[in-house]
Amino acid sequence: MSKLKNDTFLRALLRQPTDYTPVWLMRQAGRYLPEYRETRKRAGSFLDLCKNTDLATEVTLQPLARYPLDAAILFSDILTIPDAMGLGLYFSEGEGPKFERPLREEWEIRNLSVPDPVDHLGYVIDAVSQIRRALDGSVPLIGFSGSPFTLACYMVEGGGSTTFSRIKTMLFDRPDLLHHILDINARAVTAYLNAQIEAGAQAVMIFDSWGGALAYGKYQEFSLDYMQRIVAGLTRERDGRQVPVIVFTKGGGLWLDEIASCGADAVGLDWTVDLGAARALVGDRVALQGNLDPNALFAQPAMIEREVARLLGDYGQGHGHVFNLGHGISQFTPPEHVAALVDAVHRLSLPYHAGV
Template sequence: MKNDTFLRALLKEPVDYTPVWMMRQAGRYLPEYRATRARAGDFLSLCKSPELATEVTLQPLDRFPLDAAILFSDILTVPDAMGLGLYFAEGEGPRFERPVRTESDVEALFAPDPSDKLRYVLDAVTSIRRALDGRVPLIGFSGSPFTLACYMIEGGGSADFRHVKAMLYSRPELLHKVLEVNARAVTAYLNAQIEAGAQAVQIFDTWGGALSHDAYKIFSLAYMKRIVDGLIREKDGRRVPCIVFTKGGGQWLEAIADSGADAIGLDWTTDIAEARRRVGDRVALQGNLDPNVLFGSPDGIRQEVRRILAAYGQGSGHVFNLGHGISQFVDPEHAGVLVEAVHGLSRRAG
């Protein structure tokens, strides 16, 4: 491994600078990504081509000195492999032909075998690891059981999650069945990614923050903890770190820190200094620049980077990232300013 700073920071080992990567770093803000996607024909075809997924995973690393690559894929590959009929409607985002609404829908769910239904993802992981050639670590990922359930039950994105919350408050046992299947599926999927070459994994709990205080612990965090407990944590003589990222999860930091994960991803609404005080030395922290800062001036970007680095303070255990994914409308030059600022300012601070 030529650059393992990201892995060492996740394990709170000494580092020379604060490592940085960006959620959605391979995406529509890059013209080279848009060109590759046009060649693929559509988003799903791009995801399902290991060759093209490798190409777009490496594109941001060819532009910026990032400290990690993240597998190019989508969180909805798992419910797609369950046979729910994933498709992307123009202007509407992801949709499922067969949403999970009834008891019979729930009973028909199964945890897919990753080596069969998701072989294209595992082939992409292997291909990306080979192409990286030890340049930086590769991150694998999945959606959380609750976040996947939101898409599966709503049939796509939602502003109010009325179908999944109706199930939660009227038939909680049905929602638990969905979450149990999802937890088994995600555990197997992440372990298969680790076996194929992923050196760290992240669980994206995009919609956990939409739950009430108690419901989050019961219907989201409890199932992520099951996954963390079931993960392969050592591979090729190294620990495989696990990051849990709940958007809107700032009020549950102590509980997330007790989940067994190595790091907590923070969105931009949480103060990183306060987060560090609350979790102590139990976990590393990842985050947490407001993605919209990248629409500001280069000086404004540097100022916000300096503020977050100072708020975290001295010592390892911080991976710099955005508080959510980078916007498709961001100027790539501004992403470059961010990476340069994190590396330069953290080295001087150290």
């Protein structure tokens, strides 16, 4: 593998000195880019795109060709693991992901097993290797997975949900069954992320998209505890370099102190969190990633620059901040507004690192 030319992102995650604040965007390879839509059309379907190594590599690199981002993130989907468990993932136009065989019966839950990532998710592992080669050391590659609870939400509900009534009913009526699902998921995610690291991922991120839907106490028991187990089981060094781990719970700002103690190197923040207060709370335990409201990218470039300046000022002097959105970029975002964002972060962050 080529020597890494820009390791600013990795150093920021480890709270090491950097010349500027690095930036990447959740869902940076996606539908807001016309070139992505063209590739998606050639692939035939979203799932076919995910499972085609060449095309997954192509769309991972597309935003890097447009913008001087400080990291690439593997193009895939968080639901590859339950698909590998045999639940039958498919995407319904306008309705998002669904499963042909959601978990409804106890015997189905008891029959769940951890899929071997090489045998059942080889297309993802192959993509990681190919993307690393294609990047040629320009920037680091981020691997990722959904959190055990977020995966369980889709597996039990059968798709996306606004109420989470099925999984929450199970949580209260049959917590033993939900814990069984979460245990299997945690072991699967650990093996999956370690396989991505082995294939070349230089940092990994756990997306806990639905942990914020849980009540206090339930979040700790059914989400955070399992992410902590995963973090403890990950390969944290590869090729003589540390492999940082990022944990992101959307809606998890109330539990930031506990999340910061889970063993991860960095904590992602959604846009509802005060970045300055978050830094004061976590101290030097973790780096922070975030947290611009994705809808700010619909505003004019001058306003985007003001929001960037505000967030950089909120974090203040010093290192340990990775600039990102508070959630994934909208498919309707004007691509030129992303260019304005990346330029503003790089330019306006310089004084915050000078002499520190």
